[in-house]
Amino acid sequence: MKNCNAPESNTTRRVLPIACATALAVAFTVSLPQRAHAGAISIVVPPVPANIAVEAGNTAFLVGHADGTQNYVCSRAGAGVKYLLFTPEATLFSDDGKQIITHYFSPNPNSSDPNTSPAVVAGGAIRATWQDKDTSTIWASGAPKDGGASSTDPQFVAKDAIAWVKLKVVGAEVGPTGGDKLAPTTFVQRLSTQGGLAPSTGCNSLDDVGNQAFIPYAADYFFYRHE
Numbered sequence: 328m329k330n331c332n333a334p335e336s337n338t339t340r341r342v343l344p345i346a347c348a349t350a351l352a353v354a355f356t357v358s359l360p361q362r363a364h365a366g367a368i369s370i371v372v373p374p375v376p377a378n379i380a381v382e383a384g385n386t387a388f389l390v391g392h393a394d395g396t397q398n399y400v401c402s403r404a405g406a407g408v409k410y411l412l413f414t415p416e417a418t419l420f421s422d423d424g425k426q427i428i429t430h431y432f433s434p435n436p437n438s439s440d441p442n443t444s445p446a447v448v449a450g451g452a453i454r455a456t457w458q459d460k461d462t463s464t465i466w467a468s469g470a471p472k473d474g475g476a477s478s479t480d481p482q483f484v485a486k487d488a489i490a491w492v493k494l495k496v497v498g499a500e501v502g503p504t505g506g507d508k509l510a511p512t513t514f515v516q517r518l519s520t521q522g523g524l525a526p527s528t529g530c531n532s533l534d535d536v537g538n539q540a541f542i543p544y545a546a547d548y549f550f551y552r553h554e
Contacts, residue, residue, distance in 0.1 A: 372549055373518060376478040379493035381514045381551050389508070389550040391419025391428050397489060397523040401530035401538040408536055410525035415455070416541075419548060428509075429458050430548070435466035437498035455494055457515070457548070461506025467494035467515050474514075489523035489544060492516065511552040521545040 370387035381387075395417025399410040419428035435451035454466035469475035474495035478484060484491050494515045501507045523544030530538055 370549065372516070374483070375491065375516065375518060376480045376483055378476045379478050379491055379516060381493060381516065384554055385513050385551040386554050387549045388511075388552050391421065391548045391550075393417040393419045393430060393544075393546045393548055395430065395544065396541040397525075397544050399525045399530075399540045399542065401535045401540075403533070403536060408530050408533060410530045410540060412525075415544075417544070417546075419457070427460055428548075431456050433466070435498040436500070437466065440466070440468075440497045451498070454497060455515075457509060457512075457550075459502075459506060459508045461508050462502030462504070463506045463509040464500050464502075465496050465509045465512050465515075466498035467496045467512075469494045473497060484520065487522065487524060488520040489517075489546075491518050491520060509550065512550045513553055514551040516549040516551075517546050518549065519545075519547040 370390050372387050395415060397412060398414050398416060400413050401408055402411045404411075414432040415430055417430040418426055419430060421427050432453050433456040435454040435456075437451060440452050440454070451466075452468075454468055456464060456466050458464045467475075469477060469492050475493055477490040477492040479490045494517075496512050496514065499510045499512065501510050521544060523542055523546075526540050526542065529535060529540055
């Protein structure tokens with residue numbers, strides 16, 4: 328490399344310092360780690376059945392990988408009995424394995440989503456619930472009348488796994504200290520499910536009413552907000 332400290336003429340005295348400064352700046356820049364640009368990370372959502380695709384104008388901003396159980400109770404159903412889901416219990420993790428969200432059922436406090444179940448005498452409608460570690464919380468419905476949908480299309484969903492679903496957010500709250508990560512959520516998708524189906528035994532007669540089954544499952548949950 329040419330010595331930058333020995334200019335030989337008036338021309339080189341003018342040009343050489345500029346060239347040396349440029350070379351040093353380039354070398355310094357290359358040696359520094361590159362910083363990620365804000366908003367450069369995008370969430371890649373896998374292909375889904377058409378009926379559970381989220382409407383245009385909404386973008387996935389968060390994904391959580393769930394590990395937990397689908398909890399069933401044997402209940403009367405017409406003249407017989409069947410397992411009914413009474414709550415999921417799952418922890419959602421980020422891509423790097425950090426715990427970020429808890430998932431369960433709870434009453435939705437949103438007054439525009441009133442409770443219609445005689446089994447609950449207080450609180451709002453029982454809805455799928457997600458609470459972030461910042462304590463912001465959302466409630467969502469999978470009912471078609473609310474904009475929800477589900478699919479067991481075998482091209483996407485494993486035969487021994489619970490359905491893939493789209494749920495519409497019908498309630499949201501910021502945390503008591505201002506946490507608001509989940510507050511803007513509009514839709515939630517449950518995809519890439521494993522396990523979680525109600526068992527085929529333990530709920531076959533009236534004598535089995537009240538039996539419970541806690542079935543392990545895993546899934547990816549995608550959270551959307553308006554663009």
